[in-house]
Amino acid sequence: MSLQLIWVLALLATAVGLFVINRPRMDVVALLVMVALPLSGVLNVQESLAGFADPNVILIAALFVIGEGLVRTGVAYRIGEWLTRRAGSSETRLLVLLMLAVAGLGSVMSSTGVVAIFIPVVLSIAARLHVSPRRLMMPLSFAGLISGMLTLVATAPNVVVHSELVREGSKGFGFFSFTPFGLVVLVLGVGYMLVARRWLGDDDGDDSQSVKRRTLGDLIRDYQLAGRERRLRIRPDSQLVGMSLADVELRARAGTNVVAIERMVHFRLKILTPSANIVLHAGDVLLVDIYGERSDLLGMYHEFGLEPLSLQGDYFTERAHEVGMAEVTLPPESALLGKSVRDLEFRSQFGLNVVGLRRNREALVEGLLEAKLKVGDTLLVIGDWKEIRQLQARSRDFLVLSLPAEVDEAAPAASQAPHALFSLAVMVILMVSGLVPNVMAALIACLLMGAFRCIDMDSAYRSIHWQSLLLIVGMLPFALALQKTGGITLAVNGLVGVLGGAGPYAILASLFVLTAVIGLFISNTATAVLMAPVAIATAKALGASPEAFAMIVALAASAAFMTPISSPVNTLVLGPGRYRFADFVKVGVPFTILVMIVSVVLVPWLLPL
Structure with a gap:
């Protein structure tokens, strides 16, 4: 074992350890790897930096944009x-249709985004059917997760894995x-969950209020x-x-939040979203939330030159098409x-503005801005519906737990x-026909969505999960470093030496x-980057099909069912489903x-060894 290989393995172990503790963030670790490998002379x-030129990185970014277009046009909510x-x-019909719909939609857009979209839908249906969300x-x-097994573009x-096959001379x-493979696993998963839901039991106590999809009026009350x-006009x-x-500093000077x-x-x-640099004009009407202790409202109006106007109906419901609310909670790893x-x-x-905080189901009125956030707290945010939906993409630090019923009427591009x-459909047809490379098909679909005004440039850029892209770009050099230093050869020789006599099925199971x-x-994603070269090299050492061994790695990478931290998809449902760690182990491991x-049975049959 050379010194360079020892260094690469030590660097890999360090990166994995940092991934586990999540300090620093995964994308930062990936950037550190990209710097460490050339500085040490390995690459x-x-x-x-070759990952930045990889077409598949562009493809993944384009798929985030396409998924956002489906959200903005209301397709997912419909x-x-x-x-x-x-x-x-x-309940049985609901479970079957739910899994089929989520898997189908997730096969062409981010599974994390799909699950985030469906959480409030499922909570609403569960309340209507008086079914525990745990089931x-x-x-x-x-x-x-199964949706990732259905199409090439379903998951990173x-x-x-496809990119690694092409790099090794295969058609991919x-x-x-x-x-x-995905359809068989989906049918198996539906049947399995019809049985396994009984293992999850029901909630302890009456949580009907927490599973009900609220209206804006409900959120105001809670x-x-x-x-x-208040609705205040700025006098000339x-x-x-x-x-x-x-x-102006209205928040600090007057305990007033402009929403x-x-x-x-x-x-x-026009309804404008307030930002720090927006300049106020005479005649502007401020929709504000007065959260501080302010007994002399008339004095405040006089001090700032504001004219109070009537506000009919409930709190901002007259502007529900433009101004929305949502409940947000922080997951345990936030x-x-x-x-x-x-x-x-x-x-x-x-x-967005935070206008409310609930802790242990009680609204915290005093000291809202200074309260230290704890696990289980829920925040009420208010602002443009577009910004609220963008918050759903930040699944690492936020979970949009509940969207009020009014959101159904607020898709910013519903007519498109x-x-x-x-x-x-154009993207899928181009990919299936092979008329153009996959990345070009995705970019054409993005341009079409932009031309049809399904999505604007700001939303497109915000929809891209840059952390995932940097993670892929940063981990790709590891595969090349292990190959150059003999690490992959060492792993393959060890795997073949131990299990070679047991046959290819045993090696597929081990992979x-x-x-x-x-x-x-x-x-x-990082697992696939590391394991794909090992699987392909093992296949070549055995004289077997690289496609079969690569497929096993891809399917296993999507089989993240065992713990709530195995995938962001599991983490998203941890709170709304009130699950414990053991619930995922009990249901996910079998x-x-x-x-x-x-x-292991299907892959050699459909992709002969």
């Missing part, structure tokens, strides 16, 4: 509405190469916001005219736990839903187990074993 700079109508009052949330997450590990996988709302002589919100601004633009009323609401800087970072579906176990500690058996 040159071009080899270390599927949820269809699910509600078709399920009727049958539905885990089937939801399992379907999201599939694209990574087609768009539907994964589909036969967070005790009634009476705090006001000192606020020409000042930015950051300079929206009405402004006449070209004789049309980096924001222990920070105060003021420290979050929601307005500057996310374009047919065009979004057309763009998606599945090894990939699934590594995936318990690091992301499935299913992973079933998936392994099915994979």
Whole structure:
């Protein structure tokens, strides 16, 4: 074993350890790897940065944009509405349709995004059917994971494994190469969850309020916001005219939160999202939340030159099409736990305002901005519906737990839903036909969605999960470093030496187990980057089909059913489903074993060794 190989293995072990403790963030670790490998002389700079030129990285980014287009046009939510109508009052029919819908939608967009979309839908249906969300949330997450086994573009590990095959001289996988395996696993998963849901039991006590999909009025009542709302016009002589919100400092000076601004633009009323640098005009109408102790409201109006206006109906419901609310909770691994609401800087970072906090189901009225956040706290945020939906993509630090019923009427590009579906169909047809490379098909679909105004540039950029892309780019050099230093050869020789006499089935099973176990500690994308070269080299050493061995790694990378931290999809449903760690072990481990058996049997049959 050379010194360079020892260094690469030590660096790999360090990176895995940092992934496990999540300090620093995974994308930062990936960048550190990209710097360490060329500085140590294992790779040159071009080899270390080659991932940025990989077409599959662009493909994954384009798929994030396409998924966002389906959300903005309301396609995903309409599927949820269809699910509600078709399920009727049958829990069994609901579970089957739910898993089929999530798996189908997840086969062409991010499974994490699909699950985030369906969480409030499932909570609403569970409340209507008087069914515990514990019996539905885990089937939801399992379907999201299984969706990664249905198409080439369903999940990043599939694209990574395909890319490694092409790099080794193989033609790689087609768009539907994964589909036969995924369909069998999906049918198996539906049948398994119809039985396993009984192991999850029901909630202790009556949690009907927590599973009900609320309206804006419900949220106002639960967070005790009634009476705090005001609608104030800026008079021409006001000192606020020409000042930015950051300079005004209404929050610090008057205990007042500006949550929206009405402004006449070209004789049309527009609702503006407040930001620190927005400049106030005479005639602007501020929709504000007065959360501080303020007994002298008239004095405040006089001081700032504000004219109070009537506000009909409930709190901001008259502007529900433009201004929305959502409940947000912090998952256990969120980096924001222990920070105060003021420290979050929601307005500057996310374009949203925090107007409420509940702890142990009780609204915290006093000291809202200074309260240190704990696991289980829920925040009420208010702002543009577009920004609220963007918050769903930040699944690592936030979970949008509940969207009010009014969101169904607030898809910013709902009229463009047919065009979004057309763009998606064009991408699939181009990929299946092979007329253009996959990355070009995805980029064409993105351009079509932009041309049809299904998505704008700002939303497109925000939809891309840059952390995932940097993780892939940073981990790709490891495969080349292990190859150059003899690490892959060493791993293959050890695997063949120990199990070569047992036959290819035993080696396929071992590769599945090894990939699934590594995936318990690091992301499935990073696992695929590490294991794909080992699997392909093992196949060549045995004179077997590289496609079969690569397929085993791809299927195992998606089989992250065993723990709530194996995949972001599982983490998303942990809170809404009120699961314990042991619940995933109890249900996920047997299913992973079933998936392994099915994979080891099907792969050699459909992809002959």
